[in-house]
Amino acid sequence: MIGISDVRAAREQIAPHIVRTPTVESPGLTALLGVPVTTKLELLQRTGSFKARGATARLLALDEAERAAGVVAVSGGNHGIALAVMAAALDVKATVVMPRSAPARSIAIVESTGASLRLTDGMGEAFALTERLRDEGLTLVHPFDDPTVIAGQGTVGLELAEDAGALTDVLVSIGGGGLIAGVAAALHAQRPGVRVWGVETEGAEAMSRALAAGGPVPVELSSVVTTLSAPTVSRLTYEHVSALVTEVLVVPDAEAVRGSLELAEHAKLWTEPAAGCLLPAARQVLERVGDGARLGLVVCGGNASVADVMAWAERYGLG
The missing domain is CATH 3.40.50.1100 (Rossmann fold)
Structure with a gap:
């Protein structure tokens, strides 16, 4: 398990090379969801994602x-x-x-x-x-089964904790689990009362399957969201999520694509479905926690072309 000292050390090392991305309240998403929403804009990171x-x-x-x-x-x-x-x-x-x-x-x-x-x-x-x-x-250089990589991703959570106003619930997309492991570790140390929720798409459910099985298991991949499609999580990321994350939610591909379209329309953000999946999951969170929620969304990346998103929208009848 990585700790806050690991994340702080990673930030000191990588600071000259990466962007401290904006943490901003979103009036459009607040109106859409009916509760205050803050976004951490990792799609503005160098290379277009938190990676x-x-x-x-x-x-x-x-x-x-x-x-x-x-x-x-x-x-x-x-x-x-x-x-x-x-x-x-x-x-x-x-x-x-x-x-x-x-x-x-x-x-x-x-x-x-x-x-x-x-x-x-x-x-x-x-x-x-x-x-x-x-x-x-x-x-x-493993995408998630490496404590140094996880500590680097955890700097997202460190910045969110420092820059956001009051939050009750933070939603983070999951592929192999490196981002949510790091973010959860940072938030657990800096804002221990905040709940962290993971989000996967159907056909890319490596973490939710691992939680059900009591450890990492191989999964069949069928989601169009290739950036979340890890064939298994690692023991390292599983341990972080099982200890620090409230629940992992799973949404259909079509809803993830719809979420990207909603983020474009209501938040003025061009995202990939790996970030779009946060919106249908946010609605699930609100059903569970009720009134008084203040959401934080880690908008993980924007590396999808207009043609990609339009093709997915047509595929799912969302045009």
């Missing part, structure tokens, strides 16, 4: 041998972008493994950095190839 924080923390922690070997990461989109961009900035050779189903824009950004890009038929195959490349000598 730059954890990737930078891990890259700065490399020893000489690890730097010389080069790094490898597996990603559904945002971790790969973050590692490729930040490795180029820090002069580290990077290899990124992604499924072909990853957003075309994400693939193009990784290629543009000069990183070596390896594409696979699915996320399970991507994780397997990454393991082989690690065995061949590359240094793994």
